[in-house]
Amino acid sequence: MTVAGGAASRMFRPRGVGEAVEMLAVARESGDVVALLSGGTDLVPALRSGERVADAVVALRRVLELRVRGAGADSLTIGAGVTYTDLVGWSLAPGLARAARVVGSAQIRNTGTVGGALGSARPAGDLLTYLTAADAEVLTASPRGLRRRPLERFLADPLAADSLITAVRLARPGGPQVYVKIGGRQAAYPAIVSCALVVDRVRHRVACAIGGVGHLPARMGGAESYAVGEVDWTTGTIPAPAVRRFGDLVVEAVAGIGPALPVRPGESADYRWHAAGVLAGRALARCLHPRTDRDGAS
Amino acid sequence: MTAAGESYQLNIDGFTRAVVGAGLGDSLLTVLRDTLGVTSVKDACEQGRCGACSVLLDGRLAASCTVLAADADGARVVTVAGLGAVGLARAVRAMFLAEGAVQCGFCTPGFVVAVTDLLTRRPDADDEEIREALAGNICRCTGYGRILAAIRAVQRERGMLPARREPPTHPVGG
Numbered sequence: 001m002t003v004a005g006g007a008a009s010r011m012f013r014p015r016g017v018g019e020a021v022e023m024l025a026v027a028r029e030s031g032d033v034v035a036l037l038s039g040g041t042d043l044v045p046a047l048r049s050g051e052r053v054a055d056a057v058v059a060l061r062r063v064l065e066l067r068v069r070g071a072g073a074d075s076l077t078i079g080a081g082v083t084y085t086d087l088v089g090w091s092l093a094p095g096l097a098r099a100a101r102v103v104g105s106a107q108i109r110n111t112g113t114v115g116g117a118l119g120s121a122r123p124a125g126d127l128l129t130y131l132t133a134a135d136a137e138v139l140t141a142s143p144r145g146l147r148r149r150p151l152e153r154f155l156a157d158p159l160a161a162d163s164l165i166t167a168v169r170l171a172r173p174g175g176p177q178v179y180v181k182i183g184g185r186q187a188a189y190p191a192i193v194s195c196a197l198v199v200d201r202v203r204h205r206v207a208c209a210i211g212g213v214g215h216l217p218a219r220m221g222g223a224e225s226y227a228v229g230e231v232d233w234t235t236g237t238i239p240a241p242a243v244r245r246f247g248d249l250v251v252e253a254v255a256g257i258g259p260a261l262p263v264r265p266g267e268s269a270d271y272r273w274h275a276a277g278v279l280a281g282r283a284l285a286r287c288l289h290p291r292t293d294r295d296g297a298s
Numbered sequence: 299m300t301a302a303g304e305s306y307q308l309n310i311d312g313f314t315r316a317v318v319g320a321g322l323g324d325s326l327l328t329v330l331r332d333t334l335g336v337t338s339v340k341d342a343c344e345q346g347r348c349g350a351c352s353v354l355l356d357g358r359l360a361a362s363c364t365v366l367a368a369d370a371d372g373a374r375v376v377t378v379a380g381l382g383a384v385g386l387a388r389a390v391r392a393m394f395l396a397e398g399a400v401q402c403g404f405c406t407p408g409f410v411v412a413v414t415d416l417l418t419r420r421p422d423a424d425d426e427e428i429r430e431a432l433a434g435n436i437c438r439c440t441g442y443g444r445i446l447a448a449i450r451a452v453q454r455e456r457g458m459l460p461a462r463r464e465p466p467t468h469p470v471g472g
């Protein structure tokens with residue numbers, strides 16, 4: 001027999017963001033513990049195992065306005081109900097598409113959403129790591145109106161219980177972007193360590209985020225500034241030794257992140273740090289073609 | 299709003315079924331098996347990892363253990379039985395048997411749903427794409443070689459592959 005899920009006693013299924021905010025308020029009035037449900041890939045197993053408990057569920061599946069992604073002149077906006085599968089082929093956002101592509105299995109990509117990825121905020125969440133590198137903003141709705149905050153600030157304080165995530169927004173890519181990860185099994189298990197690298201050839205910027213080395217993906221500020229100084233922006237190349245140094249700087253930075261994540265077999269802190277350096281070097285080399293001295297002289 | 303104890307409806311394999319007496323926190327897998335008696339949908343990990351509970355939800359492959367049943371009200375749920383008695387799904391089932399891709403059979407309904415979904419979208423998928431598309435379906439018996447062979451046989455039988463790319467008639471398998 002399957003194990004019955006949590007004892008949720010009320011289910012709300014709004015059809016719009018405004019209605020969702022109202023229903024969230026109604027559900028909370030009686031002091032009930034309310035859970036927002038999007039694709040359910042994290043929440044439903046957690047309700048079953050008892051890891052999460054909810055008296056009421058506000059399900060967002062039918063809120064069609066959350067399932068829209070759009071492109072403006074400078075930015076991309078992705079609704080909280082957009083699934084990984086919806087992002088996989090998106091040519092306007094190759095880095096995001098790549099991060100979505102390597103998530104879990106077909107079943108998880110078809111069901112899991114952007115809003116759920118931010119709600120769960122896993123230490124090595126693929127989307128979260130990418131969005132950390134991309135300087136994304138998070139849009140939320142509550143009875144007090146709409147709000148927009150940088151991802152870092154959004155992650156720093158927990159989402160108010162009367163709010164829901166409506167979308168994320170990021171700048172349109174201005175150069176090459178790469179997402180790489182190392183996982184236990186090739187698919188269907190979250191990453192152990194991941195790296196998102198975003199190069200902006202217009203604004204001369206390099207952004208690097210590493211997932212799986214702390215409780216949230218972290219930006220590699222020192223390594224980023226070092227790389228910016230080494231890039232030849234006219235050709236989009238970087239000296240080969242600078243790629244190695246970049247990897248070393250990433251290892252130094254991640255080794256300083258605390259508190260450490262729990263150690264599991266094959267996932268010691270040393271292993272994660274080493275892997276972070278390897279991934280970061282590889283990602284940089286893919287974005288900016290490494291130059292040997294001979295190339296430089298020609 | 300749906301309150302505990304109230305009934306709701308699910309569309310399973312084209313039939314409307316009333317769900318009475320299920321908990322609102324119950325997954326689609328639990329309701330399919332325990333409330334509606336649809337036991338082809340298998341229960342193994344209940345964590346979205348093994349694919350034994352795979353169904354099509356509004357046409358997309360999903361693990362039914364990660365979906366709340368009451369939230370599937372209004373959606374089309376298709377299990378292995380609803381894929382059809384003819385055409386591609388029949389060929390997939392037949393080839394799984396012919397090629398020895400079924401041992402204990404526990405994973406088979408989930409695989410048949412996932413393979414039918416894949417070949418509908420990507421009739422000429424190559425080995426790598428097939429393996430990747432089925433990464434969410436775990437089989438503890440066959441070692442996957444026989445399953446891959448069955449899929450290749452379906453592709454050949456139904457002329458899904460461009461002539462030049464035809465794989466050998468007897469691919470190596472476990």
Ligand SMILES: Cc1cc2nc3c(=O)[nH]c(=O)nc-3n(C[C@H](O)[C@H](O)[C@H](O)COP(=O)(O)OP(=O)(O)OC[C@H]3O[C@@H](n4cnc5c(N)ncnc54)[C@H](O)[C@@H]3O)c2cc1C
Pocket residue numbers: 035036037038039040041042043044060080102103104105108111112113114115116117118119120122124125126127159163164165166188189190191345346347
């Ligand atoms: C087998 C398996 C493999 C996986 N592999 C990967 C992987 O490789 N990489 C990876 O990054 N992740 C992976 N995941 C994690 C998971 O798929 C993601 O975290 C997913 O994006 C969650 O989205 P969801 O829509 O399913 O969220 P849900 O489960 O519906 O919700 C998750 C959390 O977010 C909250 N929430 C949902 N929507 C909102 C909203 N609009 N506003 C506020 N809060 C909200 C919920 O209350 C809940 O706490 C895997 C999960 C499973 C089960």
Ligand code: FES
Pocket residue numbers: 327340341342343344345346347348349350351352361362363364
């Ligand atoms: S039982 Fe649903 S994926 Fe394993």
Ligand code: FES
Pocket residue numbers: 399400401402403404405406436437438439440
């Ligand atoms: S045949 Fe036994 S698990 Fe696949």
